[in-house]
Amino acid sequence: WHMFWETQPVRHYKDGENQEQMEGAIDVPQPISDIKQEPYNLPSNYEWCVCDVTNDRIMKEVYALLSNNYVEDDDNMFRFDYSVQFLRWALQPPGYFPDWHIGVRAKASKKLVAFITGIPARVHVRGKLVFMAEINFLCIHKKLRAKRLAPVMIKEVTRRVHLENIWQATYTAGVVLPVPIATCQYWHRSLNPKKLIDVGFSRLAPRMTMSRTVKLYRLPKETLTPGFRAMEKQDVPAVTQLLQGYLSQFVIAPDFSEAVVEYLLLPIKNVVNSYVIENPKSHIITDFCSFYTLPSTIIDSMNHTQLKAAYLYYNVATVTPLVQLMNDILIMAKLSNYDVFNALDIMHNESFLKNLKFGPGDGHLHYYLYNYSLSAPVKPLELGLILL
Numbered sequence: 001w002h003m004f005w006e007t008q009p010v011r012h013y014k015d016g017e018n019q020e021q022m023e024g025a026i027d028v029p030q031p032i033s034d035i036k037q038e039p040y041n042l043p044s045n046y047e048w049c050v051c052d053v054t055n056d057r058i059m060k061e062v063y064a065l066l067s068n069n070y071v072e073d074d075d076n077m078f079r080f081d082y083s084v085q086f087l088r089w090a091l092q093p094p095g096y097f098p099d100w101h102i103g104v105r106a107k108a109s110k111k112l113v114a115f116i117t118g119i120p121a122r123v124h125v126r127g128k129l130v131f132m133a134e135i136n137f138l139c140i141h142k143k144l145r146a147k148r149l150a151p152v153m154i155k156e157v158t159r160r161v162h163l164e165n166i167w168q169a170t171y172t173a174g175v176v177l178p179v180p181i182a183t184c185q186y187w188h189r190s191l192n193p194k195k196l197i198d199v200g201f202s203r204l205a206p207r208m209t210m211s212r213t214v215k216l217y218r219l220p221k222e223t224l225t226p227g228f229r230a231m232e233k234q235d236v237p238a239v240t241q242l243l244q245g246y247l248s249q250f251v252i253a254p255d256f257s258e259a260v261v262e263y264l265l266l267p268i269k270n271v272v273n274s275y276v277i278e279n280p281k282s283h284i285i286t287d288f289c290s291f292y293t294l295p296s297t298i299i300d301s302m303n304h305t306q307l308k309a310a311y312l313y314y315n316v317a318t319v320t321p322l323v324q325l326m327n328d329i330l331i332m333a334k335l336s337n338y339d340v341f342n343a344l345d346i347m348h349n350e351s352f353l354k355n356l357k358f359g360p361g362d363g364h365l366h367y368y369l370y371n372y373s374l375s376a377p378v379k380p381l382e383l384g385l386i387l388l
């Protein structure tokens with residue numbers, strides 16, 4: 001029973017699986033003038049604020065909230081440690097709305113106790129272009145949990161999205177809510193097996209010694225594909241073309257303009273790494289791959305405080321075999337001292353995961369749409385969208 005979600009324009013379990021579903025918006029847009037003009041009411045000791053992500057002092061508060069209270073794994077051993085730089089990058093794409101970065105403060109102390117964000121995105125859904133909000137970083141301080149604050153925050157971000165005449169949203173979560181459009185799994189590729197075993201992220205396989213394990217995951221000292229190099233600004237048109245061509249085959253995929261590609265995919269140290277293959281003779285850009293940096297805090301460890309993780313982001317292989325491209329990106333991550341490389345089983349990732357010694361993780365990532373019903377659920381390999 002979902003007291004809040006029952007009231008929202010999302011698919012519900014009672015809708016019935018056998019019954020054929022319509023595809024498209026669940027509720028029609030309202031006239032903007034009918035949208036509530038004032039924010040929703042918070043419990044009387046709390047107040048709304050806008051978190052200006054360009055402000056260092058405010059970003060320190062956001063970082064403190066998230067690094068202590070955001071997503072943990074099921075065993076509470078690791079917690080996401082999004083950096084300030086990363087949050088700035090994730091929250092200011094072209095056309096972003098500053099007032100979709102919403103905080104809640106205690107009235108008396110002004111302490112930041114909760115956060116939720118939205119950014120605008122154009123997403124293709126089975127060939128239709130839909131303007132959406134991507135909702136992320138919903139976080140409530142551990143001491144304020146289970147007080148029904150989350151529904152108020154979700155309603156408030158929804159109100160602000162509606163005021164921009166946007167009626168659909170997408171989000172991912174580790175928890176099951178009504179109703180996932182797809183359920184994916186993370187796979188992990190050890191780069192620094194000794195540390196991963198030391199901190200309890202992975203275990204020594206039966207009948208394996210540490211030295212055999214280290215050898216198993218060893219990677220070459222340099223990339224193998226001729227013409228592999230970091231993406232540069234001049235590559236933006238070619239990379240945009242590659243992505244548009246490749247992503248059009250998926251049921252759900254972002255609509256990438258050159259402006260968005262330049263913003264999201266040009267390398268930023270410790271935030272996003274992107275590479276192209278430039279054919280040494282023709283100088284044509286034939287392939288592209290990228291990852292983002294999201295460390296986790298190791299909650300109770302003696303020797304280590306942080307796990308340095310790379311997450312596979314967008315890739316396009318047109319000439320180089322995908323498995324070879326992915327081997328090169330693993331090599332780059334290893335050379336940059338990452339401990340682990342993570343990838344979802346979306347797009348064509350299944351084709352290389354086992355080959356490149358990724359192992360399945362526990363825990364799932366569920367994808368959702370708000371106010372949009374699909375006529376059929378989507379398989380992970382039909383997903384072309386990655387949220388940060």
Ligand code: YNC
Nearest residue numbers: 002003004005136137138139140145146147148149150169
């Ligand atoms: C969640 N992750 O089911 P019912 S992911 C959505 N996403 O409602 P309370 C969630 N809803 O079931 P707490 C949710 N988790 O009664 C819980 N809920 O209908 C629902 N964790 O509220 C839940 N971050 O305030 C229930 O719960 C209701 O105090 C209960 O707060 C929840 O960013 C939370 O995992 C998650 O900080 C904030 O546990 C808290 O427990 C926390 O009593 C650690 O809430 C961090 C964490 C979530 C990461 C994410 C995506 C969020 C999507 C939100 C939905 C967006 C909808 C679209 C809006 C725009 C629409 C347009 C147009």
Ligand code: MG
Nearest residue numbers: 146147148149
């Ligand atoms: Mg609460």
